[in-house]
Amino acid sequence: MQLTDLGLDQRLNRAIDHLGFSEATAIQAQAIPVAMSGRDLLASSKTGSGKTLAYLLPALQRCLKTKALSKRDPRVVILAPTRELAKQVFAQLRLFLSPSGLKGTLILGGENFNDQAKALAKDPHFVVATPGRIADHLQKRHLYLNGLELLILDEADRMLDLGFAEQLKQIHQAADHRRRQTLMFSATLEHSEMQQYTQSFLREPERVAIGSAQQSHGDIEQSLLLADHLDHKMALLDRYLGDTKVKQAMIFTATRDDTNNLANHLQKKGLKAVALSGELNQSARNRIMDEFARGQHQYLVTTDLASRGLDITNVSHVINFDMPKHAEEYVHRIGRTGRAGSKGVALSLIGPKDWNSYLAVKDFVALPKAFITFEGLTGKFKGLKPKKVVNAQVWSKSTKAPATKAAQSKPRRARDKSFSTAIDVGDTPLLRKKPKPASELIEDDNEPQDN
Structure with a gap:
């Protein structure tokens, strides 16, 4: 139509x-x-x-x-x-x-x-x-x-x-x-x-x-890379950008500081990169976005601030240097490429700190089943094992939990609660002892005294 x-x-x-x-x-x-x-x-x-x-x-x-x-x-x-x-x-x-x-x-x-x-x-x-x-x-x-x-x-x-x-x-x-x-x-x-x-x-x-957010975007080729730590991520990113023809790319990080650090790293490599984050005033943000839209910068390093609504047709690649905290943000991030019928590429770097976010995204949207590797940069990290739940049982309020082995080996001693039940500590003032009866005092006076 x-x-x-x-x-x-x-x-x-x-x-x-x-x-x-x-x-x-x-x-x-x-x-x-x-x-x-x-x-x-x-x-x-x-x-x-x-x-x-x-x-x-x-x-x-x-x-x-x-x-x-x-x-x-x-x-x-x-x-x-x-x-x-x-x-x-x-x-x-x-x-x-x-x-x-x-x-x-x-x-x-x-x-x-x-x-x-x-x-x-x-x-x-x-x-x-x-x-x-x-x-x-x-x-x-x-x-x-x-x-x-x-x-x-x-x-x-x-x-x-x-x-x-x-x-x-x-x-x-x-x-x-x-x-x-x-x-x-x-x-x-x-x-x-x-x-x-x-x-x-x-x-x-x-x-x-x-469609729906959970459906995979047919115009975007998605890839996943495992990383051991931050330095490993940097090395993987450098290798990828060196081997890939990128028209323009948006690189998403977790924090504002990360955007500046990563943009500085790319600039030292001779790449035209700029950082965008919420700490910048509006005029600076407008200027950066206008320059990126006009092609003055090849790489825009940003937080989720730029994950929605921006329509820049020359963005050929989206790179998740850090996985998003919310699964739906992944959809918006990669949606910055592959727009209006164009083809796009999305790469995600997943380290130990990203693993839980990766699992959440995986449950939300279809992701590739296999991780890609770069020759000479294959790391040791293969994912985190789910935590084991020891003696997991469901107890009602009236059900008493079983005693531990240490508690079973020692006989339980009944607590003496006479003091705590007799006196409310902090509420009842301390009273002097009652004076002795007069008869006792007289008897004391009749006792022999030492000279």
Whole structure:
């Protein structure tokens, strides 16, 4: 199906042709008609499937074809979990705004609050934002959502993981009216809190699921390498990068310090590498991502900060230098490559500290059954054996556990509890002894005394 066959406004069709978008992806073909019908939508699909356009096009269509509920309130609010994803969504939105005559603004944490207040005062039709900062503007009354027509949540599960539950409730309550439509998109919807939020945010939603997070990505070739320790990982990475033709690669690490250390290591090898982590301010993060997108850096070393939403077509390889803590993040990491029909490669280095994470990922998504090896760099680590449970038994509260051998060999002595039962230590004051009776004192006086 072609995107132009979905009954969109001609201004949107011209923009689609101009931008080179032609055939609708599976999520676009199923989600766009539902969204255009006015129904709430709960949609999921793998990364790189085109879900951003699946909600932008219906939102633009609504603004072009229907009358606004309010002249001052924004008509569409799009929430994203990270600044990087929000920025990328807004960049794609801007491609359609100028030919449509609609206005939009980007509201991110870490940027000038007063400038954002001025932008909101210009009554934009679209607001793309992170939940924390939009909640701040609601509290300061720089923004009202009484006339909001469409609320879109991209990567809703990630927003909950990042602790935005309270801000999402505030935004929902500020725009809680019967004429609001809500679209919830994500790569995964298997989340402990997701059910609760779908029930409160959505009204009888239509569900659209294209594949699932657990399905392996057919366009990505996955490989696994065992490593003994950090130095072994470094040697394996150097060998791999030396033997592999890499257009651009994203290398994921566990901590911020690791990103800097690894980027410095690659730079000393003469490679164009840069580190990205949450400790950088927003302008620095924007600059690094823009430079990487333009091809100025061949390697981007990052934490899970960049695991979602970033659409950079030249990323040919993803390397998990450290395995992710959460299994679903593995799907998002490797989803940075193999996008829009392109082929990609994902390599994971697994050491003793990564083993439990590897097992969790293995239970979550299909992984290769065998580990690859490099000649001359085969390590000793072959995995961790599961811990043995000794004398594992299920006991009820009334069941007494069996005595140990040491306890069985010695006879048990009954404890003398007379003191503890007679006196509450710390509560009862110590009293002097009772004085002797007068008769006893007289007898004492009659006793002979030494001269």
